[in-house]
Amino acid sequence: MTDRAVEDLLRALAPQVLGVLVRRHGQFYACEDAVQEALLAAATQWPAQGLPDHPRSWLVTVATRRLTDEWRSERARRDREVAVAVREPAYAAVAPPADEEPPSGDDTLKLLFLCCHPTLTVSAQVALTLRAVGGLSTAEIARAYLVPEATMSQRIRRAKQRIEAAGARFDMPSAADRDARLHAVLHVLYLVFNEGYTASSGAELHRAELTGEAIRLARELRRLLPDDGEVAGLLALMLLTDAHRAARTGPGGELVPLAEQDRSRWDWAGIEEGVALVTEALTWSAPGPYQVQAAIAAVHAEAPTAADTDWRQIVALYRLLARLAPNPMVTLNQAAAVAMVDGPRAGLALLAPLDADERTVGHHRLAAVRAHLLELAGDRNDARTAYLAAARATTSLPERHYLEVRAARLATDR
Numbered sequence: 001m002t003d004r005a006v007e008d009l010l011r012a013l014a015p016q017v018l019g020v021l022v023r024r025h026g027q028f029y030a031c032e033d034a035v036q037e038a039l040l041a042a043a044t045q046w047p048a049q050g051l052p053d054h055p056r057s058w059l060v061t062v063a064t065r066r067l068t069d070e071w072r073s074e075r076a077r078r079d080r081e082v083a084v085a086v087r088e089p090a091y092a093a094v095a096p097p098a099d100e101e102p103p104s105g106d107d108t109l110k111l112l113f114l115c116c117h118p119t120l121t122v123s124a125q126v127a128l129t130l131r132a133v134g135g136l137s138t139a140e141i142a143r144a145y146l147v148p149e150a151t152m153s154q155r156i157r158r159a160k161q162r163i164e165a166a167g168a169r170f171d172m173p174s175a176a177d178r179d180a181r182l183h184a185v186l187h188v189l190y191l192v193f194n195e196g197y198t199a200s201s202g203a204e205l206h207r208a209e210l211t212g213e214a215i216r217l218a219r220e221l222r223r224l225l226p227d228d229g230e231v232a233g234l235l236a237l238m239l240l241t242d243a244h245r246a247a248r249t250g251p252g253g254e255l256v257p258l259a260e261q262d263r264s265r266w267d268w269a270g271i272e273e274g275v276a277l278v279t280e281a282l283t284w285s286a287p288g289p290y291q292v293q294a295a296i297a298a299v300h301a302e303a304p305t306a307a308d309t310d311w312r313q314i315v316a317l318y319r320l321l322a323r324l325a326p327n328p329m330v331t332l333n334q335a336a337a338v339a340m341v342d343g344p345r346a347g348l349a350l351l352a353p354l355d356a357d358e359r360t361v362g363h364h365r366l367a368a369v370r371a372h373l374l375e376l377a378g379d380r381n382d383a384r385t386a387y388l389a390a391a392r393a394t395t396s397l398p399e400r401h402y403l404e405v406r407a408a409r410l411a412t413d414r
Contacts, residue, residue: 019107229285
């Protein structure tokens with residue numbers, strides 16, 4: 001098998017193997033560490049030695065041995081080791097053949113809910129989800145978020161400690177907690193995708209490993225919860241957004257805005273799937289924020305050219321989104337859409353309250369949208385000033401370059 005094929009297989013098997021160990025032994029902290037060691041061993045051995053007959057059972061066996069070794073190596077865990085030995089015969093430490101213990105989709109869902117435990121911060125939820133459910137190594141997650149591996153390792157370790165301290169069980173949350181926890185799961189996947197689609201810092205605009213993993217996990221969640229409209233909406237939003245990726249950068253990696261993209265380079269299969277998903281979901285489910293965002297993306301995708309975009313429909317959808325999930329980023333996008341219907345001054349008026357919102361004060365997105373609308377209004381001097389302010393505020397090098405080019409163009413035209 002190729003390294004990439006092994007990597008894809010391991011990411012799919014990771015939550016299944018972790019689910020088996022946690023169901024058998026409890027102790028999420030120790031089991032997750034053991035699974036990571038088993039994944040590392042497989043990534044090293046399988047490409048060279050070939051795939052075992054039962055890959056999942058191989059991983060369970062190796063992880064179980066790692067877990068047993070860990071128990072034996074720590075004197076403080078002697079009593080626990082004895083209890084396990086009494087409760088479980090020795091042969092149980094060897095994984096059964098794959099057909100005796102079929103993979104459980106419920107395990108993946110339980111892990112997603114566990115990794116999004118309410119005692120964790122959002123950043124900890126993201127990191128733990130990528131590691132425990134996505135099968136990414138600590139080093140891979142650290143690289144994706146441009147932090148030292150030691151920092152990410154500490155974040156993950158604290159997250160697992162918090163989960164154990166809270167007495168969280170490897171089980172589905174109660175009905176009362178399920179909706180709130182599902183909201184956190186969807187939000188985590190949304191954040192992972194957004195960080196991959198527009199990296200918040202660094203030299204690359206995209207981080208395909210994050211967008212790909214977010215889409216994979218959203219598909220899995222959709223498979224497990226086919227009757228949830230917001231799960232379908234989130235997957236549709238990801239597919240419709242990611243469909244632009246090939247056209248979103250130029251030959252030198254520079255950012256190409258939506259209106260200037262070569263639409264023949266869009267992923268039309270992804271667009272068709274995304275449009276079908278959100279259209280179907282809206283027929284039987286009350287609209288939620290992810291469905292509405294997907295509907296907005298679908299309107300953009302279905303326009304043959306930028307000039308053919310149905311901006312009135314987009315404005316109406318943003319008004320609905322602002323009622324369902326009011327936040328300053330929605331207002332920013334709404335202002336840009338309103339400018340296309342009612343003129344740039346109307347859009348600028350919507351931005352004015354954000355100058356007093358602590359969530360957007362100094363944020364490069366506010367300055368960038370204001371610069372764009374000022375440029376549309378013909379106010380070149382103020383537009384140039386706003387573009388430069390946005391460029392100074394962003395930590396993404398492609399975005400900074402794009403904003404500086406826009407500012408320079410205004411100076412040249414003048």
